Amino acid sequence: MLKADFVPVAIDQAYQRRQKDAEGEFYRKIAGQGPRKNFNGTTQGFYIATPGGKLLLFNNNRDVPKVRRLMKAKLAEFARGGAKADPAATIDAGKPDPRWNPEPPQGGLIVRVRAKVLDGYEPSTNRWRRIYQTALSRDNLWISKREHAALARSEIPAALQKRIARFHLVDNTRGEPPMWRDREVRSVQMSLKNGRLTGRAKLATADGRRTYDAELLGFVESKDGKVTRFDIVALGKFRGEGPFTRGAPKGEFPLAVAFSLADGKDVADRVPPQGSRGWLPGYLRQ
Amino acid sequence: MKRRCYFWLPVVAAAAVFVSPSRGGELTDATFRKLHKQLRPGDEPWRTIPWKISLLNAQKTAAKEKKPIFIWAMDGHPLGCT
Numbered sequence: 001m002l003k004a005d006f007v008p009v010a011i012d013q014a015y016q017r018r019q020k021d022a023e024g025e026f027y028r029k030i031a032g033q034g035p036r037k038n039f040n041g042t043t044q045g046f047y048i049a050t051p052g053g054k055l056l057l058f059n060n061n062r063d064v065p066k067v068r069r070l071m072k073a074k075l076a077e078f079a080r081g082g083a084k085a086d087p088a089a090t091i092d093a094g095k096p097d098p099r100w101n102p103e104p105p106q107g108g109l110i111v112r113v114r115a116k117v118l119d120g121y122e123p124s125t126n127r128w129r130r131i132y133q134t135a136l137s138r139d140n141l142w143i144s145k146r147e148h149a150a151l152a153r154s155e156i157p158a159a160l161q162k163r164i165a166r167f168h169l170v171d172n173t174r175g176e177p178p179m180w181r182d183r184e185v186r187s188v189q190m191s192l193k194n195g196r197l198t199g200r201a202k203l204a205t206a207d208g209r210r211t212y213d214a215e216l217l218g219f220v221e222s223k224d225g226k227v228t229r230f231d232i233v234a235l236g237k238f239r240g241e242g243p244f245t246r247g248a249p250k251g252e253f254p255l256a257v258a259f260s261l262a263d264g265k266d267v268a269d270r271v272p273p274q275g276s277r278g279w280l281p282g283y284l285r286q
Numbered sequence: 287m288k289r290r291c292y293f294w295l296p297v298v299a300a301a302a303v304f305v306s307p308s309r310g311g312e313l314t315d316a317t318f319r320k321l322h323k324q325l326r327p328g329d330e331p332w333r334t335i336p337w338k339i340s341l342l343n344a345q346k347t348a349a350k351e352k353k354p355i356f357i358w359a360m361d362g363h364p365l366g367c368t
Binding site for chain 2: 002003005006007008009010011012013014016022023026027030031042043044045046047048049050051052053056071074075078088089090091093114115116136138139140172175176215216217218231233235244256257258260267268270271272273274
């Protein structure tokens with residue numbers, strides 16, 4: 001139904017509700033007809049709208065039969081006259097708000113990053129908890145053109161090491177994670193020799209309630225000045241959780257993070273890194 | 287002699303715990319290969335949906351094909367975070 005009868009779009013609404021451009025206006029037009037119309041706070045949920053921007057449904061339920069039932073009902077409503085009652089022309093994108101429309105660095109690299117908690121959860125029969133407990137997270141690491149060139153020379157710039165540590169050695173398997181602050185990077189050291197990357201990162205909040213001590217091992221290969229392989233794994237003991245990642249295992253637990261070069265075939269390859277939200281220059285400066 | 291060995295066992299075990307790295311296990315080449323494979327996404331059904339990541343592109347297609355838009359709007363990108 002979603003494939004055939006709808007046009008499905010996935011967004012991080014933290015962008016669209018702030019965007020000062022045509023896309024932001026269109027999103028706020030739709031969301032503003034629902035219950036979450038304060039755009040200083042979250043507007044997350046499922047929306048069904050006509051191409052003209054008339055809201056047919058807002059829902060934030062994860063119960064599959066219920067969502068399916070609602071989708072069918074709204075599809076029928078749309079067929080009964082939604083499109084005719086709300087004819088729509090294509091919206092001109094105009095000038096996109098640069099802050100909220102970041103593009104991957106030209107000449108740089110996009111690296112897929114995935115994390116998984118390997119052990120430590122209390123057994124649970126709760127369906128939703130089990131999903132979180134076995135979840136594989138995903139994010140993208142962006143590497144600048146200059147850093148790409150450095151990697152091809154078997155160098156790992158300090159800023160790239162710091163970026164990996166602060167924004168990608170995180171437990172984002174249960175939701176939006178707190179990123180590490182600069183001062184919480186106690187040490188990070190990576191070296192690249194003959195295509196083999198080794199390293200270690202120690203991260204800890206001041207109160208010690210959230211920590212990660214990870215070893216890194218991987219392979220970074222290049223040809224004709226271009227990186228052709230960026231396969232890395234970080235493995236270590238993690239402790240703690242954030243406001244939106246509640247339900248972590250108690251005490252220390254093993255967390256693995258894997259990196260691999262994106263091939264551009266997945267639409268998700270163009271999704272900006274979570275840690276760059278609203279401040280790409282700051283993210284890339286790290 | 288045997289008794290002396292047993293006497294030292296707890297001491298040796300305690301020392302091993304004290305000096306061993308607490309990083310979740312040794313990261314060897316074999317562990318690297320295993321984890322890198324384990325952390326690849328599978329063929330989950332939701333990944334087969336032809337998601338767009340631009341709302342205006344979705345609007346354009348919806349207007350052309352006369353279909354409603356289904357927006358999955360989350361905190362953190364559904365395709366790129368968690």
